[in-house]
Each structure stands twice: as C-alpha cells, then as structure tokens.
Amino acid sequence: MSISSILVPAVLFFALGMFACIIKSDLKFPPDMHKMIVIYLLVGIGLHGGKALSEASMSSAIPAVIAALLLGFGLPIVAYIIMRFIGKIDPMNSAAIAAHYGSVSAGTYMTAVAFLNGISVDYEAYPVIMLAIMESPAIIIGLILAGYSRRVLAAQQSSIGGPAVAAEGGDGHQKGMLKHLVIESFTNGSILLLFGSMAIGSIINETNMTKIEPFFDKIFMGALCLFLLDMGMEAGKRISEFKDVGIFLVIFGVIMPIIGATAGILIGHFWLQYSIGGVTLVTVLAASCSYIAVPPAMRLAVPEANPSFYLTLSLGLTFPFNVLVGIPIYYGAAQWLAYNY
Amino acid sequence: MSISSILVPAVLFFALGMFACIIKSDLKFPPDMHKMIVIYLLVGIGLHGGKALSEASMSSAIPAVIAALLLGFGLPIVAYIIMRFIGKIDPMNSAAIAAHYGSVSAGTYMTAVAFLNGISVDYEAYPVIMLAIMESPAIIIGLILAGYSRRVLAAQQSSIGGPAVAAEGGDGHQKGMLKHLVIESFTNGSILLLFGSMAIGSIINETNMTKIEPFFDKIFMGALCLFLLDMGMEAGKRISEFKDVGIFLVIFGVIMPIIGATAGILIGHFWLQYSIGGVTLVTVLAASCSYIAVPPAMRLAVPEANPSFYLTLSLGLTFPFNVLVGIPIYYGAAQWLAYNY
Amino acid sequence: MSISSILVPAVLFFALGMFACIIKSDLKFPPDMHKMIVIYLLVGIGLHGGKALSEASMSSAIPAVIAALLLGFGLPIVAYIIMRFIGKIDPMNSAAIAAHYGSVSAGTYMTAVAFLNGISVDYEAYPVIMLAIMESPAIIIGLILAGYSRRVLAAQQSSIGGPAVAAEGGDGHQKGMLKHLVIESFTNGSILLLFGSMAIGSIINETNMTKIEPFFDKIFMGALCLFLLDMGMEAGKRISEFKDVGIFLVIFGVIMPIIGATAGILIGHFWLQYSIGGVTLVTVLAASCSYIAVPPAMRLAVPEANPSFYLTLSLGLTFPFNVLVGIPIYYGAAQWLAYNY
Amino acid sequence: MVLDKEVLVPLKRVEIVIDEDDFEEFQEICRAINIRGYTYIWQAGGFGTRGNRRPNDMSLPEKNFLVIIACTEDQAEKLVNSISARMKEIGGIFLISDCDWVKGPKISY
Amino acid sequence: MVLDKEVLVPLKRVEIVIDEDDFEEFQEICRAINIRGYTYIWQAGGFGTRGNRRPNDMSLPEKNFLVIIACTEDQAEKLVNSISARMKEIGGIFLISDCDWVKGPKISY
Amino acid sequence: MVLDKEVLVPLKRVEIVIDEDDFEEFQEICRAINIRGYTYIWQAGGFGTRGNRRPNDMSLPEKNFLVIIACTEDQAEKLVNSISARMKEIGGIFLISDCDWVKGPKISY
Numbered sequence A, B, C: 001m002s003i004s005s006i007l008v009p010a011v012l013f014f015a016l017g018m019f020a021c022i023i024k025s026d027l028k029f030p031p032d033m034h035k036m037i038v039i040y041l042l043v044g045i046g047l048h049g050g051k052a053l054s055e056a057s058m059s060s061a062i063p064a065v066i067a068a069l070l071l072g073f074g075l076p077i078v079a080y081i082i083m084r085f086i087g088k089i090d091p092m093n094s095a096a097i098a099a100h101y102g103s104v105s106a107g108t109y110m111t112a113v114a115f116l117n118g119i120s121v122d123y124e125a126y127p128v129i130m131l132a133i134m135e136s137p138a139i140i141i142g143l144i145l146a147g148y149s150r151r152v153l154a155a156q157q158s159s160i161g162g163p164a165v166a167a168e169g170g171d172g173h174q175k176g177m178l179k180h181l182v183i184e185s186f187t188n189g190s191i192l193l194l195f196g197s198m199a200i201g202s203i204i205n206e207t208n209m210t211k212i213e214p215f216f217d218k219i220f221m222g223a224l225c226l227f228l229l230d231m232g233m234e235a236g237k238r239i240s241e242f243k244d245v246g247i248f249l250v251i252f253g254v255i256m257p258i259i260g261a262t263a264g265i266l267i268g269h270f271w272l273q274y275s276i277g278g279v280t281l282v283t284v285l286a287a288s289c290s291y292i293a294v295p296p297a298m299r300l301a302v303p304e305a306n307p308s309f310y311l312t313l314s315l316g317l318t319f320p321f322n323v324l325v326g327i328p329i330y331y332g333a334a335q336w337l338a339y340n341y
Numbered sequence D, E, F: 001m002v003l004d005k006e007v008l009v010p011l012k013r014v015e016i017v018i019d020e021d022d023f024e025e026f027q028e029i030c031r032a033i034n035i036r037g038y039t040y041i042w043q044a045g046g047f048g049t050r051g052n053r054r055p056n057d058m059s060l061p062e063k064n065f066l067v068i069i070a071c072t073e074d075q076a077e078k079l080v081n082s083i084s085a086r087m088k089e090i091g092g093i094f095l096i097s098d099c100d101w102v103k104g105p106k107i108s109y
C-alpha cells in the first residue's frame, strides 16, 4: 500500500473543503446541492448493496443484523457511562451525545468504500444492511437514557425539596416521544431511501440494472468527491467551537470512535468472519457517529441538551478523524488481524 | 415477458415515492432538484429524438404531426362532453379538466420509454415530435370551451334577469387571453427545450454527439429514477384529496386515459402503422394527462375552476394509473393488435 | 473543418438560451443549478489539468505563469487607456470595466475546450494554470486605477475649490481595500476550486483517477451544454441594456476582446510556442472577460462605477461574442500562424 | 391628514412566528375562525428562548414561518383566543399592531 | 419618552403583497413617483380571495412578493393613487402604518 | 377595546435591513446588549441609495437580511445607540414602531 494509493480523491476533497473553510474562502455550496447529492448517494449505495445481497445468501445476513443491533444498543450505553462517570458531563448532554455515537454516518461509510475501491479490496454485501439498521437503535437508547436521567434529577431535586414537575410531565411525555421516535426511525427519509433502493436493487433484473448503473454506479465515486468537499466545509465551520465544548469532550470525540472501532473490528473478524474489506466496513460503522438522523431527534427528545456540543463533536471532530485518519488505521488493523488470527 | 422484466426501476422508484408519502416519511426533495432533473430529461429526450429524426425521413413525420393535432384538439372535447353530460360537472371545471387530458405528460412518456428499454423493444422517432406538439392544442381548446361556457352561463343568468357582466368582460378578455396563450404555448419553457434540443440533436455531427452522449444518454435512465421517486411523492400528496373531488371524477380519472389510449392505439396501429414500441408510445401520449404546462395556463384562463380538481386528477390519479398499470397494458394491447391485425 | 464540425453542441445550447430569452420564454434555471454546475465544471477542469500537468514538465510551466501575469496586469491598463482617452468614459467606470477585461472567464475557456474536442485538436496543459492565475491580477490593477482616478478627480475638484474629502477618505480606505482584495483573490471560491483540484488531479494515482473520471470527465461535455444554455439566458437578459451603455462601449465590447486576442495569440505562438490548440486557448483567455470574480470585487472597490455597464459589456456582449464568433476565428488565426510562421 | 378615511380601513396587523411543523395546524385554526387572508414567509431564521434556529443548517435545520395577517380587531381577538395559549409551547411570537388597509376592488380581511 | 425626536423621523411604513408577475410593473411605478427605497421578499406564500398561493408547488407555483417601503406620508399618498386602483385586480394587499426611521448617514426615503 | 391589557404587553417593533455580510456583527451586538429574541429573513432584495440589490443575480448577488425584533423601549434605545451610527455606513434601514406582544408561557423579549 504505497502513499499514492491512500490518496483517495474523496478524502483529498474533504481536506480541500476544510482548508477552504479555515482560510475563510468564500466558497459555498448551495444547501440544496448537498441534499441532492445525499439522496443520490443513498440510492446508489442501496441499489448496489441490494444487488449484492440478492446474490448472497439471506440467512447469512442474520448475524449481521444481530451485530448491528448489538452495536447500536451497546455503544451509546458505553459512551454514556464514560461521559457521566469519567467526564462528569451532565446527564442530558451525555444522553444526547451518546445517541450520536451509537448511530452511524453514511458519509463515513461511503468514504471507506471509496478507500477500499481505490486499493481494489473487496468486501461483503452485509455491512450495507448494518448501515441501514444502525441508524435507529441509538436514538431509542438516547431517549431512554434521557428519561432515566430526568427521573434521577427529579428525585435529587425533590429530596432537597424542589418540585418534581419536570419528571412527571416528562414521564407521560416520554412515552409519547418514544412511540413518536420509533415510528420516525422507520419513516426517516434516509433509512427509507436505503431500504427502498436495496429492495429495488435486489429485485430488478440484469438488463434493467445495466441501464441505470451508469448513473448510480459509474459516476458514484466522482459525485462522492463533491459530497466530501462540502462535508469538509461543514466540518471546518465547527472547528472554532471546540473551545466551548471543553477538553474532556474533545478527547472523548477521538477516543470514542476508537472504542467503537475496537468493538466493531472484533465482532467483524471473530464473529462475522468477514474478509479484510468487510471487517473494515463493520469497524467504520461502529466508529462512526451520526450527524444527520440523530441531531433532530435529540433536539426534539432531549431539548435540555446543547446542540452545539453534539454537532461539534460529531461533525467537527469524529467525522474528520474517521475520514482523514481512522479509515486507513482500521484497514491496517483489519489486515493485521486477518494475517495473525 | 417475465415478471422481473416488467419491474422497471423507474416505476419501482415511483412506487417507493408514493409509499414514502403514504407512511408520512420525512423524505423530501429540494424543489430545485425537481426542476433541474426535468430540464435535464427534456433536453436528453429532445437530443435523442432529434438524432433519430435526422436519420428518419422527414416527410413521414407529417402523419405524426397530424395525428398529434387531432388527438390534442379532439380528446379535450370528448373529455368535456363526458364530464358535462354524464357527470353533470359544472362547465368551468369541465373545461379546465378537459384541457389537461388533451395535453400530455413528458414524465409518463419517459417512463414508457424506460419500460420499452427494459424489455429491449424498439420504437420510432416520431412520437417524440408528437410529445412536443401535443402540449399546446388542448390549452387552446380549454380556453374556447371556457369561453363558450361563460357565454352559456351568462345567457342563462340574463334570461333570469341577472347581470351579463361576466360574459361581456369575459369576451374582450377572452380574445386577449387566446392570443396570450397561443404565444405562450410557443414560448413555454418545456416546449422550447424539447424543440430546441431536437433541432440541436439533428444537426450536430457524430463526433460531437459522442461527446455529450455519456451525459444525456448513458445516465438518462438512472436520473429518470430519481425523477420518478419525486413524482411518486408528489402523487402521494394528492391522494388525500380524492374525497373532495367526488366519485364521478375519480372514475373519470381512470376511464379517460383508457379512452385516450384507445384512440391512440387505433391511430398508432392502423393509421401511422408503427411498430409495437411506437404504437405503445402513441398510446401513452394519448392516455397521459398534463401536470406541468396546463395547470398554470388554466389557472390564468379559467380562474373559476378549482385547481384542486384538475391537479388531484392529473397528478394523484391519472399519472400513477398510467405509470403503474397503464403502460404494461397499453404495451400488451399493442402487441396483441400487431399479431392479430 | 466542415460546417457541421463547428456546430459545437455547447455553443448551440448557448444560442438556444439566448433565443429563449429574446422570445421571452418562461424557461428558467434554478439559481442553485447554475452554482452547482459551475462547481462541478471547475473541479472537472482542474482535475483534468492537474493530471496533464503531472505528466508535463513543471519548469516549462514558468513561461505560462509569466505570460498570465503579463496579460493580467497589462490588458486592463490598455483597456483603461482606450476608454479614457478615446471613449472619454469617466475614470471610475473605466477602471471597473478595465478590470473585467484583464481577468478571464472560465465559461469561455471551457467552450473553447469543447470546440477543440469537437474537432479533435489537442492542446497543452499549461493554459489551465493561466486560467487560474489570470483571475486576480486585473482586480488589483482595477483598484489601483480607481485609486489613481480618485486622486486626479480630487485634485481637479480642489483646484476649482471643491472639497477633497473623497480622496482623503479614499486613500486610507484604498490601502485596506487592496490588502482585502489581495487576500480575497487567493481565497476566492473558484480560484481555490481550480488550484485545489489541479493539485488533487496531479497527486492521485491512475486507479483512483479512473474511478472518478466517469463523473468528472465523461459527462463533462454534456453538463457544459446545460451550463451554456443557462449562460445564454443570462446573456440574453442583458441585451436590452445595450442602449444605456452607449455606442462607444458597445463597440469597445467587441474591439477589446480582439485586442486581447491579438496579444494572446502572439504570446502563445511566438513566445510560448504552443500547438494550435494551446495557442487557441491562450488567445481565448486573453480575449475573455470576467463575469463572476470581478463584478463583486469592483462593486466593493469601485462603488462609484455603474454595475450595469460592466455587467452588460461582459455578460451581454463580450461573452456571446467570444462564444459565438470569437473562438472559431481565434482557432483559424492560430492555424494560419502555425502554417505561415 | 393627507390620506383620508375614504380609502383607508383601520385594521389590526398580526405578526406570528411559528415553527415550520406547526404551520399546518395554524392554517386549520385560520380556517376555523374564518380568517380571510394571510401571507407567510417560510425559511425564516431566528433566535429566542430555544436559542438559534437556522433554516440552512445541514444537521439541524429549523425553520420558522413568519405569518402576516391583516384583519379586524374582532378576528384578531379570536386568533388570540385560539392561538395565544399554545404559543411559546409550540414556540414563536405573536404581535399585534395597528394598520390601515388601502381599499381595492376585492376584500380579503 | 426614551427615544427622542432627535434621532427619529416619523414616516409611513407601507406593506404590499403583489404577484410575482406584477413586481416589475410595481418597480416602474416606484421609479415614476420617485420612491427612494424599498425591500422585497420573493417567494412568499399566502391565502386570499384566490385561495392558496403556494410558492413551491410543483404544478402550480404561485409566488407573492412582499414589499416593505418606508416613506413620507406624501409619497405614501402618491403610491395609493398610483397603485390602489390596481390592487386586488392584480391581487394582493396594501397596508399603511406609522413608524419611526432611525437617522443614519444616508437617507433613502 | 376588545383586546385588553391582560393579554397584551406594549413593546417596540424594530425592523432592520442589513447587508448579508454584516449580519454576524449584528448578532454580536444583539448578544452584547442582551436582546432576547429576533427573527430574520435572508435573501431579501431591495432598492436604496446603492441602487438595486438583487439576491439572485448570477454575477452580482447582493443579499439583504430583514430582521424583526420585538423588544422593550429600553432595549430599542440600546439598539439605536449601538447600531444607528453604523447604519447606512454599512447600508440598510432601521425602523421602529409600536406593537403589542400577546402573552404566552415563555417570554423572549
């Protein structure tokens, strides 16, 4: 793996975007352009995954589903414990941030796919299912953690004579919210696009697939470059907010993806027994952090949390870390595991 | 024709879009994305048609032009009569709706092209001219029908002593409007794009065509999928308004495309004597119903009509009917005709 | 070179756009669509140029850089002198307009590339560097000319007893502005995109380039058609303002690109010694006139100038002139030079 | 007084800022109490008790609708009764001021 | 009174809602009667005698322009005379209220 | 008087038009003088001493922000003191009028 082979265009464009932001360039992306590319990329990745899945055995997808749920429910709890008990972060912010780290980022996943493509490494079809599944569980865990925290806070307050109103109001509210968020997690636009195009990709025949591949497959990697150029600018915007976030959380934003990655790589290699490419993708999913589906959900479910915290961590720190540094490391580790165990 | 061969990706994406809307997903398309794809698709279809026409004989295009005018002027009259005398729909709404059914939908046409492509069926170059021509005549007929209705209404009112102001004001107004709409029907954006790119497609040489085909031809079918995904959502939005439209019009929205299709298939097969693919396209044009060019024209020309009626019928009913059910039926019928007559 | 070979699709679409505007068609491009295509085209041309440069010798790029600076600094001074002393145009408008003619238009450059592609003529990699470099110098010259003019005007006024306030205020202001504009000329979005993607194009390896070429290279010429369609409409909008601009400036808008072209073709052929294609591109750069980077800079730096003047000249006159008439002439001249000297 | 009462109708000008998601409900309320006209601007940004609301943020887009209603004092009162209790629960503001409606052929207040 | 008259100029605040297509004509009227400043918001939606006008509708996009003008009573009267007769024929509303202009270096009313 | 003082709080309605580029500075001023709420519309067009400002122009896009603030007279005065001197230097307008704030559960003025 030479230097020039890890110079993935998409990653370089990400760096260019960050650079543009840091030097305060007037370069700007139309907001709708971002939305369009995202729709396109999600459909592309769904179709591609759906086709691969239709050729794979369905029963062997089950472990992937279980692994996805495990990671999605487990990682936010780990994240919450670290923040609460090591970092002494307040409970509501801890809950909201935890949810982000349990969920995934399709952008990070696609960058990893571009990375593997660039060095011609194959991967299994199942990680794309995990991508679709892992968006939601963490949101539910985030809500449960927030509900739990609210009760604890209320108990503390009432024991010192304060009103327990918030917790009571919160409780009925909490149930409606849970239902609302569960429904939402199935009707969420990006999940629907992913699952929908996976389904379409798996049922259309070869002739039809060939007709749409030039659009959804051939030009995919190029379009991804523009997407990451924009993401670089979005990430760059957040850098100035590091100081508000505090030193512990900044460290957390780098440590947590590594913890997730460790969980992911072990599950991918020892349990799912995927190839190096597949293990890399599972690792990336576990290491990645949501910046699209989870923020609005947490804004609604945990209004007490400070959005600037979770957005800065997710977009400004963990996303760039994974894209610029994480992916090649995760790949290297997957390679090492494959050769040594 | 196996099941999997009629699973046209574009149609499946249309269904996905409707589904997203029905389950109230938060999936949304940037409005500008829709406009962009439409511009792209119209130019693509124009270039392709223009190139095909340049290879075909121009004189044999004349029957297609005449057929287009015939359908464009005839169908709205038929539609008006059905609504007025069978459905007892009020004259102004009848006129406005009729205009929509006389005109065409480029989206339906392109879906039919995708369908034929998917099953590798060829078609003539002439239907694309018909597509461009058929947008306008129905608008003029709609205006004439509305003018006629206004006079009739005014006569009724004055005979019972009411004021005939509307009709008088309407009359001078009517002439200016006719002129305005005739001009507009030639300067209309989509017609201009279609004719313009047909012209360009027919005069550029092979080398130049080869340079732009990757964009306008190779990725066309994929981009069409995103267009129909969006159209599915647009159609889905209208479904809830069926109840306001009334049972007769709902039935009309399914019967009228079949009437149009019947006219189209007979003209295509017996008069124009096209191949199965070509007959299918002519049928689809006659069956399709405008949702882009005609609504603003009718809003201006027939302000008395309720836009919710014509939009719900066109977008919410006839478009989905044609895309999901109509096209394969029309194709089957064209095939049957070809083998039996 | 037959007629059909100079029917470049991009140019025909430009004509179609102007036509649409002249007949007052309702055809409209979403403003964001324009921005998106521009981002895409700049990255595409940068990547392509970067790759070509990485294969060329870097030291031979130095003359191109010097030529670019020479043209960028020299042409606006020529333009200013012509306007001031032949046309008697007021100094501030002269300065602002001059800056536009010293700078370049990426759209014109890309049209020339499309023209050369259509007739299968090769060209050097260096002109794309010149494109990136030539955006800025003219802005600085424009500012200096405006500063000079302000001082002259103030001197005149004070000698006739008027207040010299403008000049004094203008002077301190001028220095801050110069610094501001120099910084801006390096952080300007389009320059950054060009240089950034040139850098990326020159360092990524073959495998990676192959993955992104379908998007940035194969569909480039088609996307350029949509860009020029829109540019045609933008140019068309300005035509009605010719009368406000006055006869001298209208003539200037055609003469000045020819003067620039003459300088460019001589430099390209005799000094840089490029091939016919390369000379054509250098000529086009010198003949072209900015309509993106320079207008906002002049609005800020020379608020006394009338934006309608420089926009009408640049967008409404010189751009169409170059695209419709200039490019084939410049190419013919380059050919003639190559065969005769 | 230059502009006299012949051409002017004194009315109330109501200005409401409301979350994008609550706009549909707002429209229903208007229908219910027979408001005959309003104008709205979507994608407004703002700052208030919930901090910044940025319509163009990539991760957390939050859009305000700014609604302007010219209506009689009577209708304004009805609006206050139907909406004010819910305002700030659903977020936003509700302002009332005086204005004059310049008469024209049609009336939509 | 905290804000005194030294910094404030009492003016009229005119608010007009007009169809997108009529905005150019509106601008000409402003030029003709020498209105020195206005602000407009394009793509406003609304409801009135012609029902809903939805700026983002795919099939039937109808955009309102919302125009705000700070001007003298004199100018407001001229505007009323030039426009009011045409309002509601071409659609929309025309409101006038009082406001104070906070003085600054330049004057555009 | 139909709407009585129980539900209404008399406030000032401030309306500012400012260049896109100066909006960030404006927000800082608001923070500094503790303005608790405002609404803004980006991409407004306009006409003034600097001629037309067209938000959608391809070559020369110039965007105005229209800001609306409901605040106490006290706060309005602070705003006038911090901003008015700079208005028109940086371009735009600054209007003040009276309005009533309809009370709700939360207060952001």
Ligand SMILES: Nc1ncnc2c1ncn2[C@@H]1O[C@H](COP(=O)(O)O)[C@@H](O)[C@H]1O
Pocket: D017, D018, D045, D046, D047, D048, D049, D050, D051, D052, D053, D064, D088, D090, D091, D092, D093, F036, F037, F038, F039, F040, F068, F069, F070, F071, F106, F108, F109
């Ligand atoms: N004092 C105010 N003046 C103007 N707009 C306000 C004010 N307070 C709140 N808003 C608007 O109402 C929205 C929601 O307010 P809130 O629910 O308090 O966060 C804000 O984003 C602003 O657009």
Ligand SMILES: Nc1ncnc2c1ncn2[C@@H]1O[C@H](COP(=O)(O)O)[C@@H](O)[C@H]1O
Pocket: D036, D037, D038, D039, D040, D068, D069, D070, D071, D106, D108, D109, E017, E018, E045, E046, E047, E048, E049, E050, E051, E052, E053, E064, E088, E090, E091, E092, E093
């Ligand atoms: N009472 C009103 N208050 C505020 N805006 C109104 C009112 N009536 C009409 N409008 C606006 O004017 C536009 C055209 O009104 P109309 O021509 O009556 O349909 C509407 O779409 C609204 O934006």
Ligand SMILES: Nc1ncnc2c1ncn2[C@@H]1O[C@H](COP(=O)(O)O)[C@@H](O)[C@H]1O
Pocket: E036, E037, E038, E039, E040, E068, E069, E070, E071, E106, E108, E109, F017, F018, F045, F046, F047, F048, F049, F050, F051, F052, F053, F064, F088, F090, F091, F092, F093
């Ligand atoms: N009299 C006025 N009424 C309303 N808006 C104005 C007025 N004068 C200026 N403006 C707005 O302020 C912006 C900047 O004004 P100016 O700096 O004078 O060019 C204009 O583009 C308008 O949007």
Ligand code: NA
Pocket: A075, A100, A101, A102, A103, A104, A260, A285, A286, A287, A288, A289
């Ligand atoms: Na994760």
Ligand code: NA
Pocket: B075, B100, B101, B102, B103, B104, B260, B285, B286, B287, B288, B289
């Ligand atoms: Na039809």
Ligand code: NA
Pocket: C075, C100, C101, C102, C103, C104, C260, C285, C286, C287, C288, C289
């Ligand atoms: Na030049």
